[in-house]
Amino acid sequence: MKKRSSNDLINDLIDEGRVKLHKFQPSGRELWTVIGNYGDHLIFIDGDYCSCRGFYFSLMRQKSSSCYHLKAYKIAKQSKKYSSIEISDYDYETFFKLLTKSIKKQIELD
Numbered sequence: 241m242k243k244r245s246s247n248d249l250i251n252d253l254i255d256e257g258r259v260k261l262h263k264f265q266p267s268g269r270e271l272w273t274v275i276g277n278y279g280d281h282l283i284f285i286d287g288d289y290c291s292c293r294g295f296y297f298s299l300m301r302q303k304s305s306s307c308y309h310l311k312a313y314k315i316a317k318q319s320k321k322y323s324s325i326e327i328s329d330y331d332y333e334t335f336f337k338l339l340t341k342s343i344k345k346q347i348e349l350d
């Protein structure tokens with residue numbers, strides 16, 4: 241199989257609408273996720289944190305860290321090519337439970 245560049249991966253994430261903005265109402269709280277290759281959610285807080293292992297390891301190596309999810313998020317946000325979902329504040333807790341479950345599963349997989 242041909243090895244794909246990280247630019248290809250970033251473009252795929254954006255084109256497939258895997259960059260998602262979750263808008264909580266009525267608080268207006270915003271939360272971004274990207275659906276990764278294993279179908280799992282990756283979370284960003286203000287675009288400077290990602291829950292994937294790539295981000296974790298780059299954080300250990302250097303002060304400024306990034307990963308292709310964060311890069312995809314930045315491009316998608318800039319070009320407004322993301323999916324937007326509105327969620328009630330009442331579902332905030334459930335949403336977080338599912339998200340942490342999904343992240344945990346992914347760490348265990350690796």
Ligand SMILES: [Zn+2]
Pocket residue numbers: 282290291292293294295307308309310
């Ligand atoms: Zn990441």
